[in-house]
Amino acid sequence: MSKQISLSEAASVVSDGALLALGGNALHRSPVAFVTELIRQGKKNLSVIKTAGALDVDLLATAKSLESVYGGYIGFEMFGLAQSYRKGVQNQEIVAHEHACASVIAGLRASIYGVPFQPINGFQGSELPELTGQIKYVDCPFTGKKTAVVPALRPDYTVIHVNIADEQGNAYIEGAVFEDLIMVRAAEKVIVTAEKIISSDSWTVRPQVPGFLVESVVLAEQGAVPGSCAPSYSIDKEAVIDYLKDPNSYLEKLKEAEIHV
Amino acid sequence: MSKQISLSEAASVVSDGALLALGGNALHRSPVAFVTELIRQGKKNLSVIKTAGALDVDLLATAKSLESVYGGYIGFEMFGLAQSYRKGVQNQEIVAHEHACASVIAGLRASIYGVPFQPINGFQGSELPELTGQIKYVDCPFTGKKTAVVPALRPDYTVIHVNIADEQGNAYIEGAVFEDLIMVRAAEKVIVTAEKIISSDSWTVRPQVPGFLVESVVLAEQGAVPGSCAPSYSIDKEAVIDYLKDPNSYLEKLKEAEIHV
Amino acid sequence: MSNLQAADYITVSMARLIQDGERVFHGVASPMPAVAVQLAKKLHAKRAVYLSIPGGVDAEPSSFSSYSSADPVLREGSVSDFPLSDIFDLSARGALDVAFLSGAQIDGYGCLNLSAIGPFDKPKVRLPGGAGSAALLPTVKRGILWKTNHDKRGFVEKLDVITAAGNTEYVITPLGIFKRSEEDQRLRLYCVFPNSSVEEITENTGFVVEKHEEFEEFSPITEEELQLLELVDQKGTRYSEFK
């Protein structure tokens, strides 16, 4: 029984208000095609979990589909700030649940382990705990040590973009896995988009994502463009610069393009 | 600068009273040669962390080198009980800090994450928490939920036996990794014994253990015998049966053999 | 089919209890569950997901070790990896369907003891320990227990130590099957194997034996089941727990 469905079918299961973890890091191997399809379908009030996000998060902000972000860094690195995201937060239309990247991982781990919170060593001297409410403290019952803890972050969906998948959901990432394998385990459900889909009996590499954790698989060639998906393609720097110059018109072109896929 | 040293040099750094995590699971890929060398050197009062242990733990018990065990299962599967270990516990010479295998992992994770304790979902209805003191409870500061927690388990040394290592400590396990990669990260120091040592520039597979986490590397061909080290060798069932018939005389022979290596 | 032994009844019963698509785990010292999963996947549960200690997903072992259920042979034919730590996490977050577990003692609520005969601190016999069970049994959706002997020393009213408690749904023995009642969470007699009787089971059980509301005749092992069982377990590893 194949789990392969179309991009639009896969995106259609995501409800307004859903909490999504998006794979990849910064402009690398993030599920841009999937995010664009969410926008095309007019999803609203989405929240995103991401260690370091860029275009994926900012596109949702541009489209006014974004309610809040649990993230450590949202920006375009040397390209500059995430313009729509920052304006959304500045206008108090988007809530920045600012985390350290490590505490996003800690919150995801709590979900993986089936526990309501996860201890973390960090945040000493930071104002983020009191400003965000995302960090509290408990005393260790063994040592008495005051310990920072993060609540479980449980994505309704984790969406990752990979190099190769099969129709049963087994998925292979070439090179940097970033936080994808953690996000996959933490989620209620998992959607994989892939540059290439092969048959289940033709693997020559060992997929890191076991298919049984995956709900659906989507063929999305160039699915991380204009970000990178190594080794197939690098960042399309002109496109990113274009986007940052005028996010709205970039998004309009992108939505048009998707329709004709 | 090579990290490769001899088996006796590597074992000599382990102090009496040390807390050791031993890699492998049951009779598979456990560091039997290293344990035997510890015994030959007359180490005393060692404690062992292991999810499922067998000959490695029982040999230390036979040699009266074992003070306590943090483990989920100590036995020889279908071969029968761990005779020296169980007698040691029955005679109150060895303390069984009985865990679930999952709580051994949780305790190791606390060490990996640099926190004093780790929440775990489990132990509901079990008497182990009150009997062992290894599980306590805290209230989640976000949800109020009463949550079981395990103290950090921080091995002084983790010792794993692998298929291939290089002189810088990079180590490759073929097939089942068991809990080895967790134990490696949780330890103060790591010792790798290997069936084969190659030069650092000749890897054709990707080692799972990065060398910088490893203190020393030891060539120990047949280092898991009479247990298995796939794909090189399976359990030597006759040897295991011999051991269980008379652990003391088996150990004597083993100590003799080591001297002549 | 007259020479069927307890191991055949137990293994086939285990296989029948696995539902299609379920995620199924067994740990150490579990030859019958290991065979049963392969059997179920050849029968009605082709999409069951097989998880075991060596960490391969959906392995199709060419044979089984008579000595170990953590043997690397249980990775054969697997496409991806899911190590033991991941399996425990899966159960902890409520996403493991079936765990096969055993106990030296089992009580009328399906709790088990694998810690000690006698007091925990001064045991008469120190047992191996519950392995995964104290964390798995309360979190897995369906705990299926088995024992290879059925007597009053093993089936007791009160455990010497409660190693693990939780979601025990069935307990399979050489004589028959208990199922937990929704009503009072007690084990009740669900099924009697052809080689036994209600009387024999009652006499050899340390807690009160009552019939489950769903008590049913044991459906004879079919030709198909038997043929596939022989195919899956050519060396007869399922008998190794009885040697």
Add this chain to the structure above:
Amino acid sequence: MSNLQAADYITVSMARLIQDGERVFHGVASPMPAVAVQLAKKLHAKRAVYLSIPGGVDAEPSSFSSYSSADPVLREGSVSDFPLSDIFDLSARGALDVAFLSGAQIDGYGCLNLSAIGPFDKPKVRLPGGAGSAALLPTVKRGILWKTNHDKRGFVEKLDVITAAGNTEYVITPLGIFKRSEEDQRLRLYCVFPNSSVEEITENTGFVVEKHEEFEEFSPITEEELQLLELVDQKGTRYSEFK
């Protein structure tokens, strides 16, 4: 050597501060640290361990991206993997030696703000966020901060938001280097680059500038350093933060 620019001083200073055998991490938007690690490994710190977001250990990139420091090119030549989550854990357990971090604002204690200009809840400018810093800076042994501009808006007496605090040891700017004093944990002027002066730094810093007890002349960049810098960073990626 007269055309040396701030990026050269900063990058060489970063490299000099890395000690042999140390485990060194940088995150996103860090072209100069990425180049500096490679430079250090070719100079005095051959056994330094290089860790970065793409997760390869001891990569030797053939080039650098001018746009991203999470680029997969930073895995090139690595033998083993150590993903970002592992790097954070390493720091949390006290086993990471150096982290290169930056801030939109840095105060006199080496705390940093990457969260917001203005109030956190109603920011004038929402900044990208501190990425790893709130967890790394208090746990890493040596935090080395840098900024590509040195003015009173960036070096402030009071941060708008304290994103991260902790073990800041050095702060490197286009004008010179601050080092934290053991005495009172304040940043003090450690070194002035040849293109600047104590006066210029004092005028452009929002907190009081005092000389560190170890204040020293900046040792001119050597021929060897410059040659290796050109070799490592042939495309001049170190300048990309100044474009």
